Amino acid sequence: MVKNKNLLSQIDTLKYPIVTEKSASLFEKNQYTFVFAKQTDKKTIKTVIEFLFDVKVVKVNTFLMQKKKKKI
DSSP states (O other): OOSOHHHHHHHTTEEEEOOSHHHHHHHTTTOOOEEEOTTOOHHHHHHHHHHHHOOOOOOOOOOOOOOOOOOO
16 A cells, blocks of 8 residues: 555656666666656655665666757
């Protein structure tokens, strides 16, 4: 049972895992990549990952991708 009712809405910020060649090599080092909603902060990301996968998160890195420019 979820202890925090707010946790259910926080879980919805997790969109999908990133599966690429680089993320596969990071997987071997026990580093995982996910896409979260843009407004999600590091504390929320840590809480969601620890709850869903029953692991202890050591560090969270975030990256905001810039939009690609359209060619006219």
